Amino acid sequence: MTEQTSQVQTFHVLGDIRIDQPPERVFDCVTDLAASGQWSPECGGGTWIVGAAGQVGSVFRGNNHREPTVVEWAPVVRGDWSTESEVVEAVRPEVFRWAMRDSAGNTQESVWSYEISADGTGSILTHRFWMGRLTEGMRGIMADMDPESEQQFISDWGAKIAGDIGETLRGIKTALESGSPK
Template identity: 55%
Template sequence: MTNAPGSATFEVGERAPLFLVAAHTHIAADPAEVYALVSDLPRSAQWSPECVGGTWISGEPGTVGAVFRGENLRAPDVVGWAPVVRGTWFTESEVIAADPGHGFGWAMRDSAGVRQDSVWRYDIEPATGGCVLTHRFRMGHATEGIRGITAAMDEAQTRRFLAEWGAKLAADLPVTLERVKRIAERSTTGRH
């Protein structure tokens, strides 16, 4: 799946994956510096449209197996007709990939602390003048949250929700990347 810098593509399917979203951008910064930034999940509030911070609750921060408790804030108008969580809410995620300078990923956990087939990831590729940062989201099968949201929906409402949620995800990823880019490039130019 390819896309222009700063835009995102997504697919919604009846079978796995349920969501597959990706966006990328060029960043004029060293891959190791970009990795250090995006793998510092407590700083997510600086670039995420929903995450307003959080803390590591177990494991060595930023390493495979570490668990992060994120604090999130969702506006009332986000897919406003659907019964999604609004206001402040919390998530737990487990780091599943930590390859400094190359890639960092985490899987969302359910209310019992079990990893779900819901993975966020950053991939970093060296490029002329810096690197290309790709941000991806993949949900293979419906998570506990998606099942709860769609439980009382008929088939048409479920399809509508999935399409609108996929569009929301596709809109959020380029916003995240633009903010990461601005922070990373400001840090790089501040040293010269």
């Protein structure tokens, strides 16, 4: 499911940054799951469990950690946990997009992506999150909320995601321009 085909939009958050590296190098960096923990404030890295890096249909497990102070009033997962995601689009060096899976292994309308475009001798990297219908996890978080609390949670969670996206982009830029990722 993509944002173009859903009639619902819960979140659409994105950010971009210019990186002084060619698109191919940026693509290789953002598809290196093991290294993603170097720049993400929540994802500690990941491993491929079906298929291979950068291939549509491949599945990976992401290892995550969330501090107790993140939207602390809401009943979100804290500490360590993992997710499974399926690659839904991969075109080197332009786009790497994955959808979160539910507990039955079905993709949900929760899609993350990196989109890369050439910019002179460098690249523009866009990191995007889109959610259509609420995911299994979000339905659980919001199950006991009244409508006002639901709206507050969507607002607070959107701000948290925007902050994470910005931090991730700055981390990728620093890693690539310092030469630390492979």
